[in-house]
Amino acid sequence: MRLSLPTTILTLLPLALGAPSSDITSASTSKALVNRVAASAPMTTPGMMMQHLQVWMPMPDYEESMLSRAFFNVTMMPPIPGWVSTCFNTTKKILCDPNVWYPCTTYINDEPVNNEQVMFKFGHDLSSVDLKRTWTYEGTTMTATASEPAEWNETVNSLYSNVTVSQYGKWYERPQGWPFEWKSMVGLPSQQGV
Known part of the structure; x- marks a missing residue:
């Protein structure tokens, strides 16, 4: 099996951001990444x-x-x-x-x-x-x-x-x-x- 570099990066990037591997499939990699990044903690103004x-x-x-x-x-x-x-x-x-x-x-x-x-x-x-x-x-x-x-x-x-x-x-x-x-x-x- 041969993986292309962009597919490998897109698959591993959510893992580096803290996403569990069960959240990632080849079809949902981009969507999972967007969901993980968008769900940030609310900020409180100092x-x-x-x-x-x-x-x-x-x-x-x-x-x-x-x-x-x-x-x-x-x-x-x-x-x-x-x-x-x-x-x-x-x-x-x-x-x-x-x-x-x-x-x-x-x-x-x-x-x-x-x-x-x-x-x-x-x-x-x-x-x-x-x-x-x-x-x-x-x-x-x-x-x-x-x-x-x-x-x-x-x-x-x-x-x-x-x-x-x-x-x-x-x-x-x-x-x-x-x-x-x-x-x-x-x-x-x-x-x-x-």
């Missing part, structure tokens, strides 16, 4: 998932006597088992200063992580949320940033609102997950002794 966002901002008349506060958790996408960053800040300053980054505390399996930092900042009037993650990997300091616009609905019906307004201030709440895709990622050589 980024972070913000959860349980709660923000309190006092009205202008109460800014001197009340503090602004923000709290939320962030997890990685795709998930890293045990990784979570808790973001909590209380300040007398304006919480929605687009020039100020506030630090978060990152944990893996409830242990603090020393070689990375997650930070957040809010746009004016909480119109956007920015996240930044900086970490060191094999001598390179990586920085990834993500930004998403924030939509807030102030209504009387609490079923349709995510902002509660009182004479003292505004309570923003977004309990469901909020995905943030990385918009940029930069790597620089780590400085020695830092």
Whole structure:
């Protein structure tokens, strides 16, 4: 029996791609190859998932006597088992200063992580949320940033609102997950002794 080179390659190629030999016949070689290649795993866009966002901002008349506060958790996408960053800040300053980054505390399996930092900042009037993650990997300091616009609905019906307004201030709440895709990622050589 004599085999031609193209037939041999088409027969062996699916085996190299992980197809069991029982899937391959001379009549279905091309079809099996297409089916194997097309059935890839779903991709998850890298980024972070913000959860349980709660923000309190006092009205202008109460800014001197009340503090602004923000709290939320962030997890990685795709998930890293045990990784979570808790973001909590209380300040007398304006919480929605687009020039100020506030630090978060990152944990893996409830242990603090020393070689990375997650930070957040809010746009004016909480119109956007920015996240930044900086970490060191094999001598390179990586920085990834993500930004998403924030939509807030102030209504009387609490079923349709995510902002509660009182004479003292505004309570923003977004309990469901909020995905943030990385918009940029930069790597620089780590400085020695830092």
